[in-house]
Amino acid sequence: MFEKKSLRDVDVQGKRVFCRCDFNVPIDKEGKITDDTRIRAALPTIRYLLEQGAKVILASHLGRPKGKPSPDFSLCPVATHLSNLLGQQVVMAPDCIGDNIQLLADQLNNGRIMLLENVRFHSGETDNNPAFAAQLAGLAEIYVNDAFGTAHRAHASTEGVARLLHPAVAGFLMEKELQYLGGALAHPDRPFVAILGGAKVSDKITVIENLLPKVDAILIGGGMAYTFLKAQGVEVGQSLVENDRIALAGDLLDKAQKQGVKFLLPTDHIVAETFAADSPSTSVKNVDFPTLGMGLDIGPETIKSFEKQISTAKTVIWNGPMGVFEFDNFARGTFAIAKALAKSNCMSIIGGGDSVAAVNKSNLQQQMTHISTGGGASLEFLEGKILPGVAALTDK
DSSP states (O other): OTTTGGGGGOOTOOEEOOOOOOOOBOOOSSOSSSSOOHHHHHHHHHHHHHHHHHHEEOOOOSOOOOOOOGGGGOSHHHHHHHHHHHOOOOOEOOSSSSSHHHHHHOOTTTTTEEEOOGGGGGHHHHHTHHHHHHHHHHHEEEEEEOOOOOOOOOOOIIIIIHHHSSSSOOOHHEEEHHHHHHHHHHSSOSSEEEESSSSSSSTHHHHHHHTTOOOOOEEEEEEHHHHHHHHHTOEEEEOOGGGGGGHHHHHHHHHHTTTTTTOOOEEEEEESSSSTTTTTTTEGGGOOTTTTOOEEEEOOHHHHHHHHHHOOEEEEESSOOOOOTTTTTGGGHHHHHHHHHHSSOOOEOOSHOOOOOOOOHTTTGGGEEOOOOOHHHHHHHEEEEEEEHTTTBOOO
């Protein structure tokens, strides 16, 4: 990433700037935005462009309208919300391509802003259709990508336009995401600890393989822990196990041992007989795992052990919950991790998805160093994959 140009490297004054943001936000039936985190995350880039006298053309997707217009997926509520946040009118375009949109772009004054309608109202967006990308590129002279959350997708507005408009640069949010995630992987302050959770080992195999040579310890929670425990010969009752991944889990445990990486698995669990929010539960150790029980959260002993590792860490990446945290009875482990990170002096990087939801739910956002805005993108970055939306940007 550090070889890519950023917004500070270009003169945008008087230029039409196509800025891809991630405004894929939850909107209720009344058209009210229920969580504007992603919109606020884009404000530093948008404000900078306006202050520098650019003519700002914002683009985003919202939901999955399947390549045709749908009022349920219109970005109109975003334009209204953004107008209030910026204190100036954001012109809402009726579409994202076409002669009248080109006219609106040509008529924009310096320091003014317009939001294109949902780019996914056209199938050319997700197909990365060259003709569609060319129409989007025709609206502007400079390209800015500030949508880290979609950087792992090679779509027209995230990759196609960047190939056509030069310079194509990273916005401040994109730059920040890549500096934190990239910096942690390339030059972490040690001890460097990865905390991985979630349901399936298969979702995190590549992440674990990529992190093993880089970290000092890996802490595993969530449903994926049971495949590893099974690989160690621990009986885990009715817990979620990917039988076709047991051998692979064993190989990863061997690799960790050979590389001197601490690989911490749960030693006790909160178990229940049914997967339900109100299911009666008990705390059990590995040796006492009941035949009919399923592990739905890490237990108190494991929480203590994980907290101890976090307290001595200098860099921590966390991706995935420790249990079924959407059920209050099985959320304690996940919230304990969030609290331990908030208390510690480490650089804490929260990698998208459910981990972010847990941090937000526990009101500890301010105590984290960096909260990623991209679940899938941060996961692929941690896997060591090249993100198409980043690769397409102009080299320094």
